[in-house]
Amino acid sequence: MPSSPLSSAQVARAAVAARLQGLMKDAGLSGHELAARCGWHKSKSSRIARGKTPPSDADIRAWCAACGADDHAADIIAASRNAESMYVEWRQIHRDGMRRIHEQTTPLYQRTRSFCVYASNVMPGMLETAGYTTGLLKAITAAFGPEERFAHHLGSYLSVFSADNFLALDDWQMWLRDGDTGFGIMPVRDNTELRIAFGFESAPLAHDLRDGTALRQLVVDKLASLRWKGTRLAEAARKAPDFYCDAMAQIRMDQWSRGRVTLLGDAGYCPSPLSGQGTSLALVGAHVLADCLAQAPGDHQSAYARYEQRMRPFVAFNQALATENPGGPASEESVAHAKNALSLDS
Numbered sequence: 358m359p360s361s362p363l364s365s366a367q368v369a370r371a372a373v374a375a376r377l378q379g380l381m382k383d384a385g386l387s388g389h390e391l392a393a394r395c396g397w398h399k400s401k402s403s404r405i406a407r408g409k410t411p412p413s414d415a416d417i418r419a420w421c422a423a424c425g426a427d428d429h430a431a432d433i434i435a436a437s438r439n440a441e442s443m444y445v446e447w448r449q450i451h452r453d454g455m456r457r458i459h460e461q462t463t464p465l466y467q468r469t470r471s472f473c474v475y476a477s478n479v480m481p482g483m484l485e486t487a488g489y490t491t492g493l494l495k496a497i498t499a500a501f502g503p504e505e506r507f508a509h510h511l512g513s514y515l516s517v518f519s520a521d522n523f524l525a526l527d528d529w530q531m532w533l534r535d536g537d538t539g540f541g542i543m544p545v546r547d548n549t550e551l552r553i554a555f556g557f558e559s560a561p562l563a564h565d566l567r568d569g570t571a572l573r574q575l576v577v578d579k580l581a582s583l584r585w586k587g588t589r590l591a592e593a594a595r596k597a598p599d600f601y602c603d604a605m606a607q608i609r610m611d612q613w614s615r616g617r618v619t620l621l622g623d624a625g626y627c628p629s630p631l632s633g634q635g636t637s638l639a640l641v642g643a644h645v646l647a648d649c650l651a652q653a654p655g656d657h658q659s660a661y662a663r664y665e666q667r668m669r670p671f672v673a674f675n676q677a678l679a680t681e682n683p684g685g686p687a688s689e690e691s692v693a694h695a696k697n698a699l700s701l702d703s
């Protein structure tokens with residue numbers, strides 16, 4: 358099986374990083390000392406040494422000079438340019454999306470008579486049947502307890518759905534409030550469609566209202582009673598193929614890990630659309646967890662403990678954005694503080 362252009366590029370970039378790290382060690386310098394000699398922030402030398410950030414030609418020259426190894430610079434610059442050109446090639450291959458790449462393997466798949474998968478510690482995706490997934494999720498719920506124990510209702514519901522652009526909005530958004538409801542309407546897809554986000558204040562709804570049909574009817578009724586475009590909005594909600602509605606709620610847990618299971622993203626610390634940042638928390642959480650696991654090979658307990666320790670403040674500051682100013686946005690200072698409440702350097 359030929360290796361993908363991406364993995365070759367990663368190997369080449371890692372080789373450059375390893376050579377720079379070697380020079381640093383030979384010179385008896387720590388990453389901080391090297392950064393100080395180059396006049397950089399300490400995180401820059403760490404990112405370059407770990408191959409996370411590709412060094413520029415000037416970075417490599419400064420690095421070699423700081424290590425007293427100027428004569429290595431030209432060679433490492435050539436290797437680095439070679440690695441980066443592989444990334445360019447990989448991006449060009451993918452510029453039209455993944456479809457063409459995937460289709461290339463279709464003939465091989467069609468010719469295949471025997472397909473073997475070896476996985477030492479996880480169930481391969483194709484065997485994750487509905488029964489398996491249900492069992493797995495039940496085991497996780499049993500370990501942590503029912504969701505109701507951790508879900509904190511924030512006093513309102515949010516519905517989102519699409520409609521044709523019956524308002525003829527032309528790159529303009531509309532935001533309105535009407536009593537205890539409010540909505541934002543934005544045109545998308547070259548102004549051919551609308552995305553309508555409709556919020557209404559409400560205590561947690563009774564269970565029988567949580568099924569899709571009853572919830573949609575509730576939203577339709579609320580929209581129909583609006584003073585502005587109520588009938589048209591209600592009709593759009595009734596017909597929308599992508600109708601969504603759920604409570605604004607946060608998941609707050611004292612501990613994200615039990616045994617070998619740990620939670621990340623919405624499962625462990627959903628912040629709600631009121632604060633935004635849910636995708637960032639999920640992606641950053643995945644990055645930090647992977648980093649902690651890599652730093653503690655074979656010791657998931659320490660990795661999970663470190664993951665929680667690093668992520669907790671970031672999660673707390675971001676979740677607090679939803680409750681800081683009820684009915685309005687959090688202050689710009691709080692948003693800036695929350696976004697920067699974590700360094701990705703381990």
Ligand SMILES: Cc1cc2nc3c(=O)[nH]c(=O)nc-3n(C[C@H](O)[C@H](O)[C@H](O)COP(=O)(O)OP(=O)(O)OC[C@H]3O[C@@H](n4cnc5c(N)ncnc54)[C@H](O)[C@@H]3O)c2cc1C
Pocket residue numbers: 490491494515517621622623624627628629630633634635636637639
């Ligand atoms: C209306 C709305 C607007 C939002 N706007 C923003 C925004 O502007 N910016 C922002 O950063 N965040 C926003 N978010 C939040 C963001 O979408 C989430 O925080 C983020 O997607 C969480 O990622 P996740 O991977 O943890 O969970 P998810 O993205 O929910 O992924 C979980 C996956 O698990 C799958 N799954 C669930 N149960 C099962 C099962 N039994 N078997 C198999 N698969 C299962 C689901 O289908 C889903 O694909 C918004 C959320 C909502 C609801």
